[in-house]
Amino acid sequence: MGVKTEEAALVEEATKKSGLVWVNGRALWHGWAGGGLCVVGGPGEQPLPGLVDGGAATVTVRSKDKGGRLVTWTGKAELLAPRSEKWDAAVAELKGRRLNAPDGEHMVERWARECEVFRVVPEGELLEAPGTMPAGSGAAVPVATPATTRGEVPAALPRLLARRRKRA
Structure with a gap:
């Protein structure tokens, strides 16, 4: 890693502790193994936004306690070959973090067969x-729409509602 030791420690610890990261702008669950962020995607799993073997990825990690952005780093994506040593290490970490898997104990076989x-x-x-x-929030500008919010409440409405409550 081409960053200083304290920065490398920040990236690793923040990424390990966060339950959610944003990769190329999409929220993903993940694990940390072999010195990198590990994710699984494919049928029955999360979509992997723009991840290609050898391609660049931008990862934003949130703070575990506050939930806000803590660190954003870039990295190189590597597609792991099923049943390789690196794949086994990544899957060992990921399977413990996968919640509500549709196939339970057969999940790893499905990942090897159908997922990346x-x-x-x-x-x-x-x-x-x-x-x-x-300094900015980083929030996207809302899309322009012809929809409007309701106008002012008619002055008589509170009295009408109060009458209905008395009858009931």
Whole structure:
């Protein structure tokens, strides 16, 4: 990893402890194994946004206690070959974190047969870290719409509602 030791420790610890990360802008559940973030996707699993073997990925990690952005880092995605040593290590971590799997004990076989397991290894400098966060919220601008909110409440409405309650 091309970052300082304290930055590498921040990336690893924050990613390990967070139950959710954003990879290329999409929230994913994950694990940490072999020095990288591990995710599984495919039929019956989460979609993996733009992850390709050898491609770059941007990972944003939230703080476990506050839930806000803690660190954003870039990494190189690696598609792990089913039943390889790296795949086995990643799956061992991921299977304990997978909630409500439709096939329980057969989940690992399904992953090997139908799914993709990626490991994203941190590379390069951190994009965001404590002390260097952008001032803006990062929220997307709402889409323009012709829909409107209801106008003002008619002055007589509270009295009408009060009468109905008395009758009941």
